[in-house]
Amino acid sequence: ETGVTQTPRHLVMGMTNKKSLKCEQHLGHNAMYWYKQSAKKPLELMFVYNFKEQTENNSVPSRFSPECPNSSHLFLHLHTLQPEDSALYLCASSQGHSLVQEAFFGQGTRLTVV
C-alpha cells in the first residue's frame, strides 16, 4: 500500500466510449502525475499538476483530458480513444518541487481499447 489509490484497476472501452480514471492520494503531497506505460517502451510522463495547477502537458493528444479538483484527487477523462492507447496508466504523487522527493505510484489502471 503506497498511499496512492487508482480506480478502476481494469477497464475495457470501445473507441466511441467516454470513461474516466480516478486517482486519490492520502500522503499530503502537492504534486500529482499521470504516466503511461506501454509494452517495450519507457514510462511516458503525460501530465503534471502542482497545487491543482497543470504545470506540464507532455504533448498528449486532446482525447486525454486531465482534471485535478484538489491536491488529493486526479482524474483522467478519456474519449474517442484508439487501440494504440491501450496501456497501463499510472498515477503518482510527490512532495512538490523538491527533486529529492521520490514519486509514490498507484497500482495502475490497465486500459484496453477495443
Place this chain on the structure above:
Amino acid sequence: AQSVTQLGSHVSVSEGALVLLRCNYSSSVPPYLFWYVQYPNQGLQLLLKYTTGATLVKGINGFEAEFKKSETSFHLTKPSAHMSDAAEYFCAVSEGTGGGNKLTFGTGTQLKVEL
C-alpha cells in the same frame, strides 16, 4: 534533456547469485537518481535513491546502488538473489518542471531468478 539507458532488457540469475542491473544516465546538472521495482500487475515501488552525499546507497530488500559520476552510472546490485526478486526494475533521473518533479525512466530490466 536528461536520459537513462538500462543495458539488458532481460537478466537471468540463479538463486543466491549476485544481481547486477546496469543504468547509465545523461544529465546536464547534478542528477538525482532512483531505482524502482515493479511486480506483475502492480505499480512502481521505490527501492532506493541518490540525492547528495554518500555515493553508495542502500535500499530495501538488500539492494544497493553506487553513484559513479565519472562513469555516469548508477548500477543496482544485490549480493544474493532470491526468488522473490523476480520483477522489472526501472532506473530514473529527476528534473524539475517548474512545478512538481519530472522523472525520466529507462526502458526497464526484467529480472528472472532461477533455482
